[in-house]
Amino acid sequence: xxxxxxxxxxxVGVQTREWLRFWQQRTRFASALVRxxxxxxxxxxxxxxxxxxxxxxxxxTYITYENYIAPGLCGMIILFNSxxxxxxxxxxxxxxxxRVLLTSPLPRPFLLVTKLLAMGGVSVAQVYLFLAxxxxxDVEPPNWGYLAVLPALILTSLMLGALGLLIATWVKxxxxxxxxxxxxxxxxxxxxxxxxxxxxxxxxxxxxxxICQFNPFTHxxxxxxxxxxxxWNSQAFGITAGTTLVLALLATASFRPQRTRILxxxxx
Amino acid sequence: xxxxxxxxxxxxxxxxxxxxxxxxxxxxxxxxLLGPNGAGKSTLFGLTTRLxxxxxxxxxxxxxxxxxxxTEAMSQLGVVFQQNALDLDxxxxxxxxxxxALHGMSGRVARSRSHRELERFGLLxxxxxxxxxxxxxxxxxxxxxxxxxxxxxxxxxxxxxAGLDIASRNALNHHVRSLCDQDGLTVLWATHLIExxxxxxxxxxxxxxxxxxxxxxxxxxxxxxxxxxxxTFHTLTGAG
Numbered sequence: 001x002x003x004x005x006x007x008x009x010x011x012v013g014v015q016t017r018e019w020l021r022f023w024q025q026r027t028r029f030a031s032a033l034v035r036x037x038x039x040x041x042x043x044x045x046x047x048x049x050x051x052x053x054x055x056x057x058x059x060x061t062y063i064t065y066e067n068y069i070a071p072g073l074c075g076m077i078i079l080f081n082s083x084x085x086x087x088x089x090x091x092x093x094x095x096x097x098x099r100v101l102l103t104s105p106l107p108r109p110f111l112l113v114t115k116l117l118a119m120g121g122v123s124v125a126q127v128y129l130f131l132a133x134x135x136x137x138d139v140e141p142p143n144w145g146y147l148a149v150l151p152a153l154i155l156t157s158l159m160l161g162a163l164g165l166l167i168a169t170w171v172k173x174x175x176x177x178x179x180x181x182x183x184x185x186x187x188x189x190x191x192x193x194x195x196x197x198x199x200x201x202x203x204x205x206x207x208x209x210x211i212c213q214f215n216p217f218t219h220x221x222x223x224x225x226x227x228x229x230x231x232w233n234s235q236a237f238g239i240t241a242g243t244t245l246v247l248a249l250l251a252t253a254s255f256r257p258q259r260t261r262i263l264x265x266x267x268x
Numbered sequence: 269x270x271x272x273x274x275x276x277x278x279x280x281x282x283x284x285x286x287x288x289x290x291x292x293x294x295x296x297x298x299x300x301l302l303g304p305n306g307a308g309k310s311t312l313f314g315l316t317t318r319l320x321x322x323x324x325x326x327x328x329x330x331x332x333x334x335x336x337x338x339t340e341a342m343s344q345l346g347v348v349f350q351q352n353a354l355d356l357d358x359x360x361x362x363x364x365x366x367x368x369a370l371h372g373m374s375g376r377v378a379r380s381r382s383h384r385e386l387e388r389f390g391l392l393x394x395x396x397x398x399x400x401x402x403x404x405x406x407x408x409x410x411x412x413x414x415x416x417x418x419x420x421x422x423x424x425x426x427x428x429x430a431g432l433d434i435a436s437r438n439a440l441n442h443h444v445r446s447l448c449d450q451d452g453l454t455v456l457w458a459t460h461l462i463e464x465x466x467x468x469x470x471x472x473x474x475x476x477x478x479x480x481x482x483x484x485x486x487x488x489x490x491x492x493x494x495x496x497x498x499x500t501f502h503t504l505t506g507a508g
Contacts, residue, residue, distance in 0.1 A: 002339055006372030013369020017355070017362070024357040024398075096353035097366075100414075103317045104370035105342040257319045 002106060010106045011114050017097070018118035022125070029122065032081065033130055036073040040134060044069055056197055058231035070131070070139045071225035072194025074149075075217060077130055078123045078157045079189060083180050085119040086164025102257060109252035112165065113158075116248075120157025127153055145228045152223040155240050159220060162247035169255050192218040193225075216243040270295045270330065270454050271316070271422055277324030278311055278477075285311045287477045290325075293422075293456060293470070298448050300465040300485075301458040303474035304505060309458045310350070312474070313426045317347050330421050343371065346415030350427040353411065356400040360391060360410050363399060364417055371418035378417075385413040389443075405436035412444065422454045423447065429464065437464070462498045471497070475505045 022029055048065040055062060089098055101111050131139070131146065141149075167184060189195075191212050198218070202209040212218050222236035270293045278286040286308045293299050303309050314320035316327055318338060327334040330344035354363050361382055368378030386392045389409045399407060408428060415423060425444065429437040441464050447453045457464070465471060467485040474480070481488055481504055485497050494500045 003372065005374075009369045009372050009374060013366050016369070017358070017366045020358055020362055021355070096349070096351065097355055099319065099349055099351075099353045100367060101370065102319060103342065103345070103347050104367075105339045105372075106370065107339070256321070257314075 007106065007110065010104065010111070014101070014111075014114045015118045015121065018122055022122045029126060030129070032077070033126060033133070035080070036077050036130055037133060039073055039076070040066055040070065040137060040139070044137075056199070058226045058229040058233070064138065066134070066137050067139050068197070069195055070134050070141075071228055072189075072192070072221050074127045074130065074153065074224050074228075075156060075192075075194055075221040076189055077126050078120070078153065078220075079160055079185055079217065081123040081126065082116075082119065082157055082160035083164040083167075083185055085123075086116070086161050087168045087180060089115065089165065090168045098257075108255065112252045112255060113248060116158055116161035116165065117154070120154055120161055123157045124150070124153045141228045142230050145230050148230055149224055149228040152220070152227045152237070152240070155237075155244055156220040156224060159216065159240060159244035159247055162244065162251040165251040165255065166247060169251070188215060188217040191215050192221055194218075194221050216240065219243075271456065272328040273312075273325065274328065275325035276312065276315060276322070276327065278308075278315060278320065279323065285477050286315075288325075289474070289477075289479045291472055291479060291482050293454055295421075295454050296448055296452040297470055298445050298455045298457065299470045299472060301456055301472045301474060302460070302462065302465055302501060303458075304460055306476075307460075307474040308477045309460075309474055310426060313424060313458055316424060317345070318342060343418065344421050346418070346420035346423040348408070348411045348415050348423070348425040348428050350430055352407065354399045354407060354414075357398060359396050359398055360386070360402070361395045363410065364414050367414045368417050373418065381417050381419075382413075385417055389413045404432050405439065408432065408436070408440055409443070412440075416447070416451075416453075420453075422456070424456050424458070426458045427460070428457070429459070429461070437461075462501050465497055467497060473501065473504055480504050 044066045059067075101115065102108065104111065128146070131141075163184075164180075167180065191208070192215050193212065194217070198209055198212055201212055216239060219236040219239040222233055223240045226233035226236060272292045273290055276286050276289040277284070289308075289312065301309055301312070311320065315322055316329070316334070318334065322335055327341075329341040332341040332344065334341045355366070358366070364382040364385070365375075365378045368381065373381065382395075383392070386395050389412065391406065391409060391413065394402060394406065399410065402410065412423075412425075412428075423444070428444070429440055432440065441457075444455055444457065448455055459465065465485065467489065469485050470483070471485045471488055472479060472482050483491070489495060489497060489500050492500045492503050494503060
């Protein structure tokens with residue numbers, strides 16, 4: 001029987017390790033912000049002229065395109081980090097650490113969720129850094145929005161981390177990050193409300209609109225968007241939370257080290 | 269406090285890797301699990317550490333069934349993997365503290381036990397160095413110190429000397445043997461290198477998934493009419 005204090009020490013230990021790694025590799029984590037910043041500064045400047053944004057919730061006035069895509073880019077940071085982090089758990093950089101983790105007495109579902117939360121925490125820190133830099137291009141959500149968005153960011157990171165773990169456990173062909181980019185990250189990102197409002201998508205192509213509606217990343221982005229602007233979107237939160245729960249259950253229940261490289265390459 | 273394997277069987281798909289393997293290790297002794305590459309040592313290791321799920325049979329670790337009471341069983345086990353399992357970016361001390369937390373130790377207990385183990389393994393002066401800066405022999409010592417942090421009664425080492433030069437190999441082997449005497453630790457040392465095994469060791473020979481022998485080294489030699497373990501091993505496995 002494991003005591004509550006054992007769970008607590010294990011939880012704190014995994015979080016501490018992730019933050020120590022974050023600090024050791026801070027330049028790598030900072031450089032990961034280049035991608036969303038390019039989207040915010042370059043892509044948004046180009047598209048601002050051709051893509052008008054009408055007044056849609058949660059905004060109560062006309063907004064610049066930079067303001068519109070900022071929540072989507074927050075989602076993008078978490079999407080890339082979670083997928084890369086989850087893959088590295090079972091394929092490359094984190095193999096040693098995962099062996100240590102999985103041979104501890106703590107239950108495996110607890111360990112996996114704790115690990116996903118720890119990776120998510122680092123992603124959330126990057127999102128806040130991105131939002132701080134976004135102030136330079138006048139993306140200024142309400143002050144309390146920075147706090148209100150935290151649950152949506154954590155939920156999104158857990159959902160995408162669980163999805164990454166599920167993919168990494170089951171799909172051998174997607175073992176390199178380029179494959180995951182092409183088949184998971186880009187479709188999830190582009191077929192969502194991250195870059196354009198869904199009514200725009202509906203005007204252009206109703207069937208693409210429906211694909212976007214079924215994409216959980218759309219709802220994660222909307223949960224981030226609404227909470228950042230101090231509004232509540234129960235549908236976005238409900239779908240994101242429900243998807244997180246299902247994916248986390250599937251990922252932890254189907255996780256087998258022998259399907260990965262955790263056990264080692266020559267495991268006979 | 270020991271390991272008892274009861275009719276362990278394991279398959280990868282249709283391929284049987286372990287066939288009805290049973291043995292009981294003696295408390296406080298050094299045991300060598302000897303077998304050529306592909307014999308099933310790493311699979312047995314994976315089953316004992318729960319990285320693989322048991323398909324047939326059971327493993328009893330220090331009196332606790334791995335199937336029924338995995339948490340209690342695993343808390344008795346210290347593990348050193350064949351592949352590096354240290355975080356190269358973290359310091360030696362940080363790696364130890366991470367392991368301590370996973371075994372439910374508070375910060376105070378972790379600091380005190382880490383200090384003790386680092387001192388015992390002659391690593392105190394490197395405690396705050398990133399693991400990346402250590403040579404292979406020192407890394408292995410850190411892994412053993414880490415494996416002993418939660419005071420297990422059983423220590424498993426899977427090809428622990430892989431990648432080390434001969435001097436480091438011998439030093440590591442000697443050091444682990446001394447742990448049996450000092451701590452009363454039960455050691456299972458999996459290797460394919462016959463020179464790491466002594467005649468006075470209890471020797472388990474695994475070949476093509478079957479346990480061919482389980483006896484003291486000198487007894488095995490005597491039974492096979494050979495003078496040394498290398499010849500005995502070759503006679504039993506046909507490896508040459």
